[in-house]
Amino acid sequence: MLKAVAIKIDDIYIPADRRKERDPARIESFAENIIDEVEVEPIRVRKGKDKNKYVLVRGVNRLEARKELGDETIFAYVVQALQR
Template identity: 50%
Template sequence: MLRVVEVRLDDIYVPAARRKTLHPETVRHLAEDIVENGMKTPIQVRHDGKRYVLVEGLHRMEAAKWLGEEIIEAYLVQARKH
């Protein structure tokens, strides 16, 4: 079962490859939707021992930042074993 935790946005590391997929227009639309309807689905992060690493939800995270939020709800997931 996934556990929801509150994480400071400044404490989330976004890998460079993931950051390249950011679309500012999508962030703006999501921010508008969050204002009207709230955040529907928490982002996903994993803890690597010293920090949180974004797994899923870059646009939702950036929309929350754009709205001035400092904390976001996130599902804490385990790293995939290959």
């Protein structure tokens, strides 16, 4: 079972294909849920080439909502990169 860990938002890189998934309505909805203390599923990241950095795998709208609220950290599941 995955365990969520707190990660600094500034340490997360958002790939171009994830940036295309941004949806202002969903970001606002997630921000409202966070303010109302409704539990929001952690995002998914993988370790970057620099082991102190992460690459976003899933959850761009949740990440953007946290940024808009001024949060400095976010809970995330750290997953393995796909092997090709």
